[in-house]
Amino acid sequence: MKVIMAEVFNSWQGEGGSVEGSAFGRRQIFVRFAGCDLHCLWCDSKEYIDASHVSRWRYEVEPFTGKFKYKPNPASVDEVVDAVLRLDTGDIHSISYTGGEPTLQVKPLKALMGRMKELDFDNFLETHGGLPELIREVAPLTDYASVDIKDETARATEDWKGLVLREVESIRILKEAGVKTYAKLVVTRETKVENVRWYASLLKDLAPLVIQPREPINITQEKLMGLYREAAQIMGRKNVGLSFQVHKYLNVL
Numbered sequence: 573m574k575v576i577m578a579e580v581f582n583s584w585q586g587e588g589g590s591v592e593g594s595a596f597g598r599r600q601i602f603v604r605f606a607g608c609d610l611h612c613l614w615c616d617s618k619e620y621i622d623a624s625h626v627s628r629w630r631y632e633v634e635p636f637t638g639k640f641k642y643k644p645n646p647a648s649v650d651e652v653v654d655a656v657l658r659l660d661t662g663d664i665h666s667i668s669y670t671g672g673e674p675t676l677q678v679k680p681l682k683a684l685m686g687r688m689k690e691l692d693f694d695n696f697l698e699t700h701g702g703l704p705e706l707i708r709e710v711a712p713l714t715d716y717a718s719v720d721i722k723d724e725t726a727r728a729t730e731d732w733k734g735l736v737l738r739e740v741e742s743i744r745i746l747k748e749a750g751v752k753t754y755a756k757l758v759v760t761r762e763t764k765v766e767n768v769r770w771y772a773s774l775l776k777d778l779a780p781l782v783i784q785p786r787e788p789i790n791i792t793q794e795k796l797m798g799l800y801r802e803a804a805q806i807m808g809r810k811n812v813g814l815s816f817q818v819h820k821y822l823n824v825l
């Protein structure tokens with residue numbers, strides 16, 4: 573089975589903060605899929621959005637050496653499994669599937685997740701959650717899920733409200749399947765407080781929320797605190813947290 577890959581590397585999970593279901597600070601092997609159907613203004617993985625332009629993928633030869641080898645796309649699932657296993661440092665919390673949008677290639681995603689479960693690894697899915705019908709397919713193989721709620725200011729798609737409702741539906745499906753799930757909202761200085769109130773009302777009693785400032789950060793502390801407080805007042809003070817992209821400060825992948 574074939575898959576259009578971007579990269580495979582070993583790092584610490586840099587996002588998720590401290591809410592339940594987060595793997596922040598845990599060691600992970602990252603499997604980044606090429607291709608995405610959204611176009612978030614601030615996406616830090618833009619070079620992988622158009623899968624047809626990702627002619628080769630790279631895998632780390634050894635963790636933290638910065639040395640990569642390249643292979644042509646599409647990859648076989650076996651090649652990806654091999655690339656993951658050579659990065660197993662014995663302290664791996666889970667395998668992270670990210671992208672791009674991993675659920676778009678649901679068949680190879682399921683095959684990879686199944687192989688990793690057989691090898692006794694946990695699966696951590698990083699997704700925009702905009703396609704609940706695909707989430708339903710991978711939920712039984714998923715242990716942890718970080719599902720983005722795309723704020724209006726991301727301008728990910730025209731019907732942003734419809735997207736948010738589908739993301740929440742995906743979270744419901746994952747929760748019902750017993751997946752440790754949290755929602756992640758990337759905020760900018762333009763994020764509207766009334767939108768955060770709406771997201772919080774949809775997530776209340778469903779899943780915790782992390783608020784992650786868009787990098788590079790330009791939101792004021794006052795604005796961030798205000799958005800946080802509104803969300804916490806609706807969802808409960810134990811169900812909201814902050815998340816930063818700490819890997820960017822550590823200068824690791």
Ligand SMILES: C[S@@+](CC[C@H](N)C(=O)[O-])C[C@H]1O[C@@H](n2cnc3c(N)ncnc32)[C@H](O)[C@@H]1O
Nearest residue numbers: 614615616617671672673698699700720786787
């Ligand atoms: C590149 S996305 C891939 C997974 C999936 N497509 C998604 O959007 O959730 C991985 C994570 O990085 C976050 N991210 C990407 N660019 C960012 C930026 N400039 N600032 C903050 N978070 C960012 C996304 O919001 C998402 O949570």
Ligand SMILES: Nc1nc2[nH]cc(C(=O)O)c2c(=O)[nH]1
Nearest residue numbers: 583584585586587670819825
């Ligand atoms: N260290 C590290 N943590 C991450 N968490 C989410 C990432 C992503 O791009 O999906 C990511 C990433 O690219 N690197």
Ligand code: SF4
Nearest residue numbers: 608610611612615672
């Ligand atoms: S959904 Fe994820 S990969 Fe796609 S454009 Fe947005 S941040 Fe980037």
Ligand SMILES: [Mg+2]
Nearest residue numbers: 616617670817
């Ligand atoms: Mg990233």
